[in-house]
Amino acid sequence: MARRLSKRRPFSQRILPLFVIGLGLLMLPALIPSTPFEVTHNVAAVAKAPSWNLTDTNGTAYSLSQFKDKKVVLIDLMAIACESCKIVTQNIKAIYPQYKAQVFVISVDVWNTIDSVSDLKKFKDDEGIPWPMALDSDSMLTKYSASNIAKVVIVDGYGNQVFSNTGVTDTNTMRSNLDDAIKNSFKPKAPDFNLTDTKGTSYNLRQQEGKKVVIINLMAMSWQSSRSVIDDLRSVYNSTKSHLLIISVDIMTTETQANLSKFRTDMKIPWPMAMDTDNMAMKYKTGNETKTIIIDGNSVTVYEKIGLTDKKVLKDTVSKAIKDTIPSTINSTSLWILAITAGVASFFSPCAFPMFPGYMAYYFKKNLEQNEKKFKAGKAVASGTVTALGIIAVYLIIGGLVLIVGSAIYPYFSKLQLVIGIILVFLGSLLMTNLQYDKIIDPFRKAFSGVGKDKDGKKKDTGFYAGLFTYGAGYGGASAACTLPVFLAVILTGISTGSLLTGLLLLLTYTFIAALLMIFVTVIIAVVGHQAVQKLAKYTNAIKKISGLVLLIVGVYLILFWLAANNYINIPGLG
Secondary structure (H helix, E strand, C coil), X not given: CHHHHHHCCCHHHHHHHHHHHHHHHHHHHHHCCCCCCCCCCCCCCCEECCCCEEEECCCCEEEHHHHCCCCEEEEEEECCCCHHXXXXXXXXXXXXXXXXXXXXXXXXXXXXXXXXXXXXXXHHHHHCCCCCEEECCCCHHHHCCCCCCCEEEEECCCCEEEEEEECCCCHHHHHHHHHXXXXXHCXXXXXXXXXXXXXXXXXXXXHHCCCCEEEEEEECCCCXXXXXXXXXXXXXXXXXXXXXXXXXXXXXXXXXXXXXXXXXXXXXXCCCEEECCCCHHXXXXXXXXXXXXEECCCCCEXXXXXXXXXXXXXXXXXHHHHHHHCCCCCCHHHHHHHHHHHHHHHHCCCCCHHHHHHHHHHHHHHHHHCCCCCCCHHHHHHHHHHHHHHHHHHHHHHHHHHHHHHHHHHHHHHHHHHHHHHHHHHHHHHHCCCCCCHHHHHHHHHHHCCCCECCCCCECCCCHHHHHHHHHHHHHHHHHHHHHHHHHHHHHHHHCCCCHHHHHHHHHHHHHHHHHHHHHHHHHHXXXXXXXXXXXXXXXXXXXXXXXXXXXXXXXXXXXXXXXXXXXXXXXXXC
């Protein structure tokens, strides 16, 4: 076998091209253009409340959607045996008479596997609770990221979650937040419109509600003031277009759509333009003058100006309207790209990858013990899969704990995200240098990578596949020593969308990518032969630097995302 290997091409020419091709295929989604993390404001500012359908103890059905534009909703997530829940119940009872005309209150028992409808009905009668109570039959515990303790959530008249608090919420806090929700929920809405632009696309104001802030630019091609306002609108559009719709409406009856289409092309105007076919001049009360109207995500007019505009005022007003009324949205493609990238970084973690030659030596040793000197594709795949299962087991345990803790720290995620980004930039930068990184991470690596070893630190003598599984578990544990911040970045970003399920799916994607790499590399090196093990060690330093670059990119990305989300900077695609 040694002779056959010596006649082959050099190691770097055989294994590295295959490795690069495989890694490239895994990273291909990252090359697809997408708008990363389309968020222009802090995710804690406003979020669309998850929908639900519940039936109370009297058999009456309720849904969140039925109260939109009618009432503010207070959701009391509780359990009969929960002492803090009883305090919250009494606090709600104290203010309920004052708010019952404008606020719908519902208590939801999230211990539906322990409490029954009859138990809840008795509790309702004993406590004299006047509002509906229901068992959690619609995953409220998960939808609202609640632990098995009291939690109060307030949803405004537009369906946005504007307040949440875990634990005891006092009466003053509830009053203050209910007053704000009521005040902001039932303002007069701007007149609706139906317009068709020069390209034949239809636009309706109500269709934009909860999705985009709308600027209506009432203008005429022949007015110089209209051209000046259009120039001001360009800068606003470029910095906030992901959450902004501008539509210019020509209110001059003597002008034509053909001329307007040419005007749009000549002026290189990127937003839609339409003729006034819906009495816009009358609806928005303007004569033969340019007028600019800004309408927030709740269809409420927040700015009106006849004539010339102030560019700074426009930008500030639009930014505030987006932050206050447009729920945060995170581009799903970007989430999966982050999970895939993090999975790759995890596999090539400098805490774990130095273990890989030892893993391959163990693999070949066991093969030789079983007199299997020839490569068997099936066994190589099975070996990589069993090792990958060890990695998966460790990742799921650690990731599960992060998910549980993550639901509790979700309200603080905005600040935590910046910290994670800084840590990743630090670790990534350190990996790209020649500094002795091992001295920093050795204590963590030792704490995590003892799986599969006896009390003297030696590898346990187990069966072939059992040994591979424990080796995989040790590999996953060692990797976690370096990549715990990446775990947090992936899973908590998923939770920030308002769904524990998204966080779980991202964790599974992260884990699957790392496991797939273990299978892939096992098979490739098994094809090359056991001499590749010694040669692989030559490339660990280069792999360390590549891993550092990946961590650095993810860290910078999270920092820029945080800065854009909090309106410190404006970056196309980030804010």
